[in-house]
Amino acid sequence: MKTIIIFLLAGLSGVLYAQDSDYLEHPGYIDFRDFLNFNPEDAKTEIEISNPLLSIVADASKDEDQELSSFLKGLKLIKVYSFEIDSNQVRDIKSQIDRIDSKMQKQHWNRFVRVREKDEVTNIYLKSVDKTIVGLTLLSVNCTETVFINIVGHINLDSVSKLGTKFNIPQLDSVKVQ
Amino acid sequence: MSKYPNSCPSEDKIMQLAFRETGLFEGRATRRHLKKCSKCRKLYADYFALYRGLRHVPDLTPPPYVLRCIYKPTTGRNSIFEFARPKIVIPALVLLLAIGIGIRTLHKAPTERKRYSHQEIVQAEKDVHTALTILSHSLHKTNNKIERKNIPLVIKTPIQKSIFETLHYFSNGG
Numbered sequence: 001m002k003t004i005i006i007f008l009l010a011g012l013s014g015v016l017y018a019q020d021s022d023y024l025e026h027p028g029y030i031d032f033r034d035f036l037n038f039n040p041e042d043a044k045t046e047i048e049i050s051n052p053l054l055s056i057v058a059d060a061s062k063d064e065d066q067e068l069s070s071f072l073k074g075l076k077l078i079k080v081y082s083f084e085i086d087s088n089q090v091r092d093i094k095s096q097i098d099r100i101d102s103k104m105q106k107q108h109w110n111r112f113v114r115v116r117e118k119d120e121v122t123n124i125y126l127k128s129v130d131k132t133i134v135g136l137t138l139l140s141v142n143c144t145e146t147v148f149i150n151i152v153g154h155i156n157l158d159s160v161s162k163l164g165t166k167f168n169i170p171q172l173d174s175v176k177v178q
Numbered sequence: 179m180s181k182y183p184n185s186c187p188s189e190d191k192i193m194q195l196a197f198r199e200t201g202l203f204e205g206r207a208t209r210r211h212l213k214k215c216s217k218c219r220k221l222y223a224d225y226f227a228l229y230r231g232l233r234h235v236p237d238l239t240p241p242p243y244v245l246r247c248i249y250k251p252t253t254g255r256n257s258i259f260e261f262a263r264p265k266i267v268i269p270a271l272v273l274l275l276a277i278g279i280g281i282r283t284l285h286k287a288p289t290e291r292k293r294y295s296h297q298e299i300v301q302a303e304k305d306v307h308t309a310l311t312i313l314s315h316s317l318h319k320t321n322n323k324i325e326r327k328n329i330p331l332v333i334k335t336p337i338q339k340s341i342f343e344t345l346h347y348f349s350n351g352g
Contacts, residue, residue, distance in 0.1 A: 045312065047305045056294060057302045072306065080309045115323050122320045140316045149313050 023050055023076040028127045028135020028152040035100040036148070037092075038083055044145070047080040054078065075153035087143045090119050097121055097139050109137065119143045186218050187211055196225030 023029050033040070040046055049057070058072035085093065104125055105111065113124035120142040127135035138149040187208045195205045195212075212219050240248075294302075 045308065047309045049302055049305050049309070053294060053298070053302045054306075056299055057306050060299060060303060078306060078309045080312050082312060113320060115320050117323070122316065122323075124317075124320070138313060138316055140320075147312060147316055149309070149316070151313075 023152045026076055026134065026152050027129055028133075028150075029077065030104070030135070030137050030150045032079075032081060032148050032150070035103065036096055038081070040081060042083060043081045044084050045080060045082040047078065049079075050077045071155070074155060075151060077150070077152040079150045079152075080147070081149075082145060082147045084144065085141070085146050087119065089146075090141060090143055093141045093146050094121050097123060097141060100139060104137070109135070185211070186215055189221065192218055192222050193225045196222050197229050 024031075032038075054072060054075055054077070058069045058075075061072070062069040101111065101123060107127075109125040109127050111123055111125050113122065115122045120140075122138070122140040125135075125137040125139075126133055127137075133155040134153065136149075136151040136155070138147065140147045191200070191205075191208050192212075194200045195208050200208070212222055239245075
């Protein structure tokens with residue numbers, strides 16, 4: 001009986017907590033702290049914007065840029081970390097990115113861009129659920145800087161196509177659809 | 179008419195005394211009578227012998243598994259009283275209460291939206307633009323590398339292509 005009550009109270013507190021940070025269980029969310037040996041306080045840039053603030057920004061930019069607004073509307077979190085590094089750290093960060101890469105692929109993230117040069121690596125991942133993009137992650141390192149980006153939420157494909165038509169975005173010749 | 183003289187206690191009282199069912203003072207008169215009445219004493223002796231005999235009869239309650247076999251078909255597991263036991267009812271009520279509070283809280287959540295100051299919103303707008311600029315910058319560099327090296331970028335689905343085109347839009351500064 002006691003166990004049942006404790007379980008229920010724990011569940012209830014989870015429901016209440018989930019309101020403030022409902023992206024934590026979102027399939028498009030990545031907690032970089034699980035993978036990286038960086039202290040967020042050392043970041044050159046640290047941005048973490050979640051709902052409801054993100055929706056307010058989307059509403060605020062509605063008049064200026066409708067497409068950007070609808071792009072932001074479906075998002076739950078934008079998280080960016082960038083760190084200044086020196087060239088001695090590149091090798092270590094590259095190996096960290098390799099470790100993340102294998103973990104992310106196990107979690108069904110689809111790596112659709114991978115650029116790897118001597119002192120540079122850039123990986124871009126998409127997570128889709130039921131043909132909907134629910135997360136985007138970018139991991140990048142070069143000899144001066146490393147960047148980690150995680151965008152969580154429903155990326156509205158209607159607004160994507162409108163953006164393309166409205167701003168006459170050139171088709172990427174290098175992109176081939178299989 | 180009773181087979182005992184009027185002064186004799188009733189047979190029930192003698193039996194109760196023999197079966198130790200009378201109180202300490204209640205049976206005193208009967209016990210006094212037994213001392214002087216041989217008929218009643220005989221009757222008492224018979225009942226007492228029966229009492230002693232019954233005490234030595236082994237427990238006739240069937241073992242639990244036999245009882246279960248007997249009671250199961252008659253009472254049945256689906257009896258309404260089966261579900262009305264406190265062990266089931268209390269957790270069910272607690273569960274309902276928790277679900278009710280959860281639904282109510284979630285339902286109320288949009289109306290209880292946190293208020294942000296103008297400064298916080300302006301800062302958030304700047305942050306969003308900074309985030310998209312950093313994203314754009316990274317994508318722009320990546321795109322340049324891909325084009326410079328003339329690497330055909332293979333994307334598996336049209337969804338991925340439209341996403342990449344959107345990001346390309348940001349990489350060109352919008």
